[in-house]
Amino acid sequence: xxxxxxVDAKNTFCPGPLMELIASMKQAEVGDELEVLSTxxxxxxxxxxxxxxxxxxxxDSFDENGVWHVIxxxxx
Amino acid sequence: MKVxxxxxxxxxxxxxxxxxxxxRKELKAGKSSITMLSASDQHMYQPGLLYVAVGxxxxxxxYRDQTSLLEPSIRFEVDPVTTFDLDNNYVIAxxxxxxxxxxxVIATGSRAHAESIPGLNEHALQFYTEPDAVAMYxxxxxxxxxxxxxxxxxxxxxxxxxxxxxxxLVDYFKQRGIWEKVDLHYTYPxxxxxSLEPVAKWAAPEFERLGIQYETFFNMKEVTxxxxxxxxxxxxxxxxxxxxxxxxxxxxIEDNGLGVSxxxxxxxxxxxxxxxxxxxxxxxTTNIPISKAGSTAHYEAEVLAENIAAxxxxxxxxxxxxxxxxxxxETGEGKASYAMFDYQNPPDPKxxxxxxxxxxxxxxxxxxxxxxxxL
Numbered sequence: 001x002x003x004x005x006x007v008d009a010k011n012t013f014c015p016g017p018l019m020e021l022i023a024s025m026k027q028a029e030v031g032d033e034l035e036v037l038s039t040x041x042x043x044x045x046x047x048x049x050x051x052x053x054x055x056x057x058x059x060d061s062f063d064e065n066g067v068w069h070v071i072x073x074x075x076x
Numbered sequence: 077m078k079v080x081x082x083x084x085x086x087x088x089x090x091x092x093x094x095x096x097x098x099x100r101k102e103l104k105a106g107k108s109s110i111t112m113l114s115a116s117d118q119h120m121y122q123p124g125l126l127y128v129a130v131g132x133x134x135x136x137x138x139y140r141d142q143t144s145l146l147e148p149s150i151r152f153e154v155d156p157v158t159t160f161d162l163d164n165n166y167v168i169a170x171x172x173x174x175x176x177x178x179x180x181v182i183a184t185g186s187r188a189h190a191e192s193i194p195g196l197n198e199h200a201l202q203f204y205t206e207p208d209a210v211a212m213y214x215x216x217x218x219x220x221x222x223x224x225x226x227x228x229x230x231x232x233x234x235x236x237x238x239x240x241x242x243x244x245l246v247d248y249f250k251q252r253g254i255w256e257k258v259d260l261h262y263t264y265p266x267x268x269x270x271s272l273e274p275v276a277k278w279a280a281p282e283f284e285r286l287g288i289q290y291e292t293f294f295n296m297k298e299v300t301x302x303x304x305x306x307x308x309x310x311x312x313x314x315x316x317x318x319x320x321x322x323x324x325x326x327x328x329i330e331d332n333g334l335g336v337s338x339x340x341x342x343x344x345x346x347x348x349x350x351x352x353x354x355x356x357x358x359x360x361t362t363n364i365p366i367s368k369a370g371s372t373a374h375y376e377a378e379v380l381a382e383n384i385a386a387x388x389x390x391x392x393x394x395x396x397x398x399x400x401x402x403x404x405x406e407t408g409e410g411k412a413s414y415a416m417f418d419y420q421n422p423p424d425p426k427x428x429x430x431x432x433x434x435x436x437x438x439x440x441x442x443x444x445x446x447x448x449x450x451l
Contacts, residue, residue, distance in 0.1 A: 011419045012365045014235050015271045020365045022230045022265055022295060027336055046267045053293050053308045
């Protein structure tokens, strides 16, 4: 596993945190961890929803000073 | 000061013209120079491709000679870069010529990369190059009805393209009198029909009103002759597949190790390449997580030109790029809307009007003044 990649999508509206994560996932290897930073509260829901549909894994999700951190692992 | 601009697209052109005007005296006195290197002597108005794909614009309307758009004080060479030596402040171009610089601005753009999905290039219509847009229109002309699927890759150039091509297809099929025979199925990678939530909230009811089916959380995985399969496990049969493919930056960026997938890590406010003070990046070439759109490149170019002119004069760069983006949204039925936003302010798109559509139609011509830095 490589170092955890940060996907910094704070204060951006388009394409937005989940689209940034999807693009980053394509470049990642199986087993890689990615941490999305988002100021969109909706990320706490839509990122896990997509991760579950595709079959990856959410490792953690928390709000820190108004920034959502969603940590995921590429599983396939 | 020697300024080298790599790329003659919207960002590079607006930047170079803006800077040339700001540095007129220095350029005239020979104290500074601006050189642009491009892969083509032609400048394409890329949003025109969308119109070519549905027969509303001819390819020739999308082009002007690049030299006709540039300030005379700018040296222009059709000589694409092959090697960047950022440690030693020079590039080597295809001709073998070496170009030295004090400041370099990289604006090489992005390209559709349908090859990333097995079968997509072979079985889908796309419109991100002139040949592809013309081929799409030829296929549309032959189409007499059936199921049309729109599929979207990430990241892609022009965030409104998925919606616009969908609405424009509805208009096209209606004008041909075959809309009743078409089952149009729109897909989108995330859990709503557009990345901008207010736009998605407007578009979904429009789809329902027009009878367009839609499916969210649909990321392309594989395409066969008449079926597209998503990473999420869904399958859609199609008679025509129209795609907005995922994009990559240009190969030369990857070949020189400047950025993953051809996108250069760029400071989102200062627009310098991370870790380098005299390397700047514009438009689609950056990895900044905002829209890959002409307006992004336009607003970035204006900020950067002001900063570099100020650096040359006083050593101070006064402006930050604020993330401003402006996108027209062609919504069909002779109407359009727009979305405008920046890093701090979300978009608040208004209901589509005929007036905005006509303004967009006018902008398709006014663009050439914009590229010259006059608008």
